[in-house]
Amino acid sequence: REEARRWRRLAEDVCHGLWEVDHRGRTVWANGFLAEMLQTTPEKLRGRAVEDFVAVSQLEEWTRHWEQAQSGVAKQFDLRLVGDALLAVDVLVQATPRFDRSGVFSGAVLAVADVSERQAERRRLQHRESLYRLLFEHCPVALWELDFREVAEWFEQLRWQGITRLDEYLRRYPQAVREAAELVRMERANAAAIRLLEAERPADLPKALAAFWDGAGSDVFRMELVRLWDAERTVSVEARITTLKGRQRDVLVNMLVPSVEGMPDYARVLTAMVDVSPLKAAQRELAVKEERYRLLFDHSGMSVTVIDRDGRFLMANHYACQRLQLSPAEIAGKTLWDFFPKRDADEYLRRIRQVIETERSIQVEDCVDVLGQKCWFWSVLQPFHDPEGHRPAVQIVSHDITARKLAEQQLRENEQRLQAVVAQTPGVLWTVDRRLRVETFSGQGPSLLGDADTEIIGQPLEAVLRLGGEPASAERLVRMHREALAGNNVSVRIRRASRWYEVRLQPIRDPSERITGAIGVALDVTDKETTRRQIDLLLERLAIMLQTIQDGFARLDPELRIKETNPALARLLEVQPVESLIGRPLDAFACARCREVLRQWLQRQETGTRPPMVFEFVTSAGGRRFVELTACHTVIAGTREIAVFMRDVTERQRSQLERERLIAMLEQKNDQLERFADTVAHDFKGYLVNIEGFAERLLLDLQTGCQERAEEDRAFLIRYVEQLRAGINGLVDRARRGVTARLTDVADLCEIVRRAAESEKNVARRENVDFEVHVAGADVPVLISCDRAALLRAIENVLRNARRHAGACAKPVVHVDVHRQAGAGILIAIRDNGPGFPDELLERAFDCEVRADPQDPDGRGLGLYFVRNIIESHQGNVWIRNNRDIEGVPDEGATVFFSLPETLVHPA
DSSP, X not given: OXXXXXXXXXXXXXXXXXXXXXXXXXXXXXXXXXXXXXXXXHHHHTTOBGGGTBOGGGHHHHHHHHHHHHTTXXXXXXXXXXXXXXXXXXXXXXXXXXXXXXXXEEEEEEEEEEOHHHHHHHHHHHHHHHHHHHHHXXXXXXXXXXXXXXXXXXXXXXXXXXOOOHHHHHHHOTHHHHHHHHHOEEEEEOHHHHHHTTOSSGGGSOSBGGGGBOHHHHHHHHHHHHHHHTTOSEEEEEEEEEOTTSOEEEEEEEEEOOEETTEEOXXXXXXXXXXXXXXXXHHHHHHHHHHHHHHHHHHOSSEEEEEETTSBEEEEOHHHHHHHTSXXXXXXXXXXXXXXXXXXXXXXXXXXXXXHHHTOOEEEEEEEEETTEEEEEEEEEEEEOOTTSOSOEEEEEEXXXXXXXXXXXXXXXXXXXXXXXXXXXXXXXXXXXXTOBEEEEEESOGGGGSOTXXXXXXXXXXXXXXHTSOHHHHHHHHHHHHHHHTTOOEEEEEXXXXXXXXXXXXXXXXXXXXXXXXXXXXXXXXXXXXXXXXXXXXXXXXXXXXXXOSSEEEEEOTTOBEEEEOHHHHHHHTOSSGGGGTTOBGGGTSOHHHHHHHHHHHHHTOOEEOOOEEEEEEOTTSOXXXXXXXXXXXXXTTEEEEEEEEEEOHHHHHHHHHHHHHHHHHHHHHHHHHHHHHHHHHHHHHHHHHHHHHHHHHHHHHHHTOHHHHHHHHHHHHHHHHHHHHHHHHHHHXXXXXSSOOOOEEEEHHHHHHHHHHHHHHHHHHTTOOOEEEEESOXXXXXXXXXXXXXXXXXXXXXXXXXXXXXXXXXXXXXEEEEEXXXXXXXXXXXXXXXXXXXXXXXXXXXXXXXXXXTOSSOOSOHHHHHHHHHHHTTOEEEEEEGGGSTTSOSSSEEEEEEEOGGGBOOO
């Protein structure tokens, strides 16, 4: 009991509320401090449940805490209680559960501390923090919260190292600035900062400050570090940063280091950046404008001077110095009286002082005497102050209008001359007022306005016109004048008193653009009208003629579009109806050359008729026709046009083409005859040479008594005579059937090759030349359709050339190979071991009169030419190559190749 009493006294005296409750949460006992918090007494608290005092908004939270206490969990938590006086109290509750001896929950002891003031202070801090965040986020200035704590630690390390002057240290180690920037962390940025750095969202911002500084920015950051080292709480500098998109921005940076209990808080350094790029751009633009003004001042075509109120020159541009014949340094300090007469200088000074006193610019136009020369100037005088706003002066911009004044004087003189000319002109000039009364009248031919002897000045226009009769024309002229008074320009051709007049009317306006009358002019165009009517009659007759002529006609504009045509052209182009051609370009039918010639002709702006040209046209039906085109370039009403006449010459052109084809064929036949004659002469010369040689050898053998060789010579002589006879018979036969070869013989190609080789070996023996011919591939007969004699001559020609040009060799040798290529025809290769063929003549070896040895007196350059003609007449090809360019054969000599098509091979 004593312990219970001590505990009671202690509970009563404690400064916290004690609350003992049973297992149902009802009050068993409470001390006076708790009762006072709940605005009641301990006696009134007994038996009342705790939840009767819990704020409605925290009933669920109290229920959760009470359930945890029932499960034996001691817990501390915040709670809001409402007393009997309905006053809310914020409390901190320490709940301790109690259990009986059997372990059954019997209640709890609640220690309650009043924390209302602390909670109110916390809410005030939260409110201030929310206001700061609201201002931070929505501030139009870019704001950052930067963490400089690592920089502060770096400062301490430098101080421990004995560094006392950070500026010198950073200049000595510039990389330390970059390292320090890497230490600064960006904790938070507002929306304006995100926009300034051109980020899409806050997460895109880098954490380190170094990401935004370029080279120049590093110098600025160095200055900030130095000021923070010197314990300055506010730093303001101008810098240039680079946004996330790579753009440069000029900014004004203000840094504020907050204090906590008198110590700088480097964890939340507030940084504000104001984008001054527009201001910098404006400053640069201002500098450019100032430079332009300076250029304009120095190089303007007008005189610009600055004169103070005493008439003293302060500045003058280059043009003014030229006019005054002094340099700018010499003009400065001079007065008006040094350059102008006293009367003009005094007038200028009066105007200058007027501008200075009224602070208003004025414009004047006057004539002054500049260094003895009369000049007219239009000048603008404007107030002018020096940069400090003192020493008022006037800037005078003067434009020399002497030339304009002289031109105006000349214009007045010209007007006077014009009036004199108008008085003598054959036309009539008059003016009327708004009431249609005649004010002025001049010129010749007054019959348009009535009788010449009648006084018409001041008379109503309608009355003047009716005096001349013809009421219809008079009424029409009155209507025209009323239309001119309404502000319209009127131009018409009218017939009056058996004469034609060109009448033009326009309103007369005063300087305020009000219509005060009308002016009219009338020219007698009777002769012109008569001529025009005659031209119209001629054009009508021309149109009838164009409709009936057989030649097509078209009138084209500069774009070659048809403006006018006739039925003959529609029939020629197979287009109906005729109107469908109008507006269509001639390009749709003409060939490209026709279009080009016509366009070039238009560009040269020539006139007259061009020689006829023949072009090919494509009709709309797809037919082709040849047309003879004659074009005439004209200029009608200032517009260039082309008149085109087209005649169908298709039949004539076809006859011309046929004639040209026959002439070409005749020339080809003549060429063939010439080649044939050269071939015959060449072959017969060879036969005669062989016959002559063997005849001489036969005579020699008979004289020496060598009967066996004589018989051999006789056989060869008879053989060449037969060949000569065969050649003559062939010549007669070709004369009958033409020079074109006929492939009617069926012969063994190998036999032809062997006979040619044997013939050349015999000739070599006769000439005592050691000459060998080896024939390969001629064992199997190859029957072909050919001209046997011609083919034999071709092969003999190649062998003869090989023999003649191999004379310098110790032992001339010729190899002849005959190859049968499956499906590709026959290839004959004749290879010698001579000097070869000149490389520069390989491509032209078979042309006419091409010789490998120009010094050879017996050669005419026709042998290989005839060989090519013979081989090509057999639908074959022939070519030559030096042996050094052929693999697998000795380098000496050359090889001639023949190829004959498979179609010539005769079935066995």
